[in-house]
Amino acid sequence: MSKNIVIACSKDELTRIRQFVADQLDLHKIPDLQAHKLVLAVDEVCANLIIHANNCDPINKIELDLQFTPKQIIFTFRDKGVGFDINQYDSPSMDELVSSRRQGGLGLLLVKRIMDKIEFSTEKNYNICRLVKTIG
Amino acid sequence: MVNIEIEKKEDIHFIRVTGDIDAGSSIHLDNAFKEGLETGESKIAVDLEGLVYISSAGLGVFVSYLDEFELKKIKLVLFGIQEAVRQVFDILGLEKLIDIAENEEGAIAKLNE
Numbered sequence: 001m002s003k004n005i006v007i008a009c010s011k012d013e014l015t016r017i018r019q020f021v022a023d024q025l026d027l028h029k030i031p032d033l034q035a036h037k038l039v040l041a042v043d044e045v046c047a048n049l050i051i052h053a054n055n056c057d058p059i060n061k062i063e064l065d066l067q068f069t070p071k072q073i074i075f076t077f078r079d080k081g082v083g084f085d086i087n088q089y090d091s092p093s094m095d096e097l098v099s100s101r102r103q104g105g106l107g108l109l110l111v112k113r114i115m116d117k118i119e120f121s122t123e124k125n126y127n128i129c130r131l132v133k134t135i136g
Numbered sequence: 137m138v139n140i141e142i143e144k145k146e147d148i149h150f151i152r153v154t155g156d157i158d159a160g161s162s163i164h165l166d167n168a169f170k171e172g173l174e175t176g177e178s179k180i181a182v183d184l185e186g187l188v189y190i191s192s193a194g195l196g197v198f199v200s201y202l203d204e205f206e207l208k209k210i211k212l213v214l215f216g217i218q219e220a221v222r223q224v225f226d227i228l229g230l231e232k233l234i235d236i237a238e239n240e241e242g243a244i245a246k247l248n249e
Contacts, residue, residue, distance in 0.1 A: 011160035015137075018158075018189070036189075036220040037227070043191050047159035094233065098203050103166070103196035106228060110192055113227050 004065040009054035009081070011047070017064065018043050021075075024066050030073075030135065038073065038133060041114040044107035045077055045086075045129060053081030053127070075131040083127040085120035086111060137161065139186075140168050148247055149177035154186030157194030165197045173201075178210050179247040183240065185216030190224060198234055211235075215243040 005020045007013040021042045025035040046062060054060040060081060067074040091109040092100075112118065117132035138155040151168045155161075172180050182198075198214070205212050215237040217225065225231055237243040 011158070014158045014160055015156070018156075033220055033223060037223065040189075040191060040224060043158060047191065047193065051159065094199070094229065097196075097199050098233065101200045101203050103162070103193065103200045105192075106196050106199065107192035110224070110227060 002065055002067040004063060006061050006063045007046070008058040009050045009056060009060040009062060009079075010058040011050060011056065013050070014043055014046060017046050020064075021066065024068075025073075028068050028073075034135075037114045038075075041111045041131060042075055044111050045075075045131065048084070048107060049077060049079050049081060049129075053079060053084055055081075071134060071136055073133045073135060075133075077129040077131075078126045080125050081127065083120075083122055086118050086129065087120060138164050140164050142168060142171065148179045148181050148244065149175070150181050150183055152183040152186070154188075156189040157187065157197075158189070158191045159193040162191075162193035162197055165194055169197065169201050173204070173208075173210075178208075180205075180210060180212045181240070181243045181247060182212070182214045183216055183243075184214055184221065185218070187218065187221055190221055195224070195228065195230065198230070202233060211247050213237050213243040213246045215239055 003024055007017050018039050021039045049062050050056055063078045065076040086108050089108055092105045097105050115131045116134045119130040121128045138157050138161040141152045143150040149172050157165055213235045216239060235246055237246050
């Protein structure tokens with residue numbers, strides 16, 4: 001079964017998308033600590049899409065689809081912003097982040113460590129990012 | 137939503153955080169650190185007992201000040217981190233970079249070492 005939500009590309013929408021994902025994970029009885037990490041990964045991808053791919057323009061939208069199978073949860077993000085493949089991004093090391101005094105750079109590292117598979121593709125005018133978590 | 141309160145107890149600058157820190161609200165945490173730097177604090181304790189959620193934007197605030205704090209000999213200790221939030225620190229290995237105490241007493245002890 002699948003559930004979806006559409007948000008505007010505004011940081012104010014992050015609370016709403018986190019609540020939506022948390023509610024769905026709760027409905028599917030995903031344990032709290034696991035759910036917390038999955039909500040975080042979704043938040044990180046959305047923040048990245050809002051800020052970097054869509055320049056915080058609320059006219060632009062992000063669609064998130066959640067699909068639950070017996071062994072996997074699949075999170076699919078669709079947007080029309082500047083395409084960005086997380087797999088092509090080399091996360092900076094912690095030492096680099098500390099010495100550069102940068103605040104960014106940790107989000108995608110978290111997503112890579114939390115999710116089991118990350119796929120990126122484009123279809124017509126859409127960028128599609130798919131995160132897969134194996135459960136059970 | 138995040139709420140941040142600043143409290144000075146003896147020579148320790150407490151930053152007490154409650155709520156959620158995400159890409160939209162991390163600026164408030166950043167401002168609290170900036171304020172601590174401006175007032176020349178040398179011991180900073182961050183109370184995270186009321187922190188329900190933190191994303192990379194908030195964690196990035198902590199990381200971005202480590203270098204400057206070390207240079208200026210400012211001691212930083214976080215305490216009271218809830219289990220769900222703590223696992224996020226663990227995923228990134230932040231406990232190796234940032235001093236973390238169980239509770240306020242432990243934080244004060246670390247700052248006065």
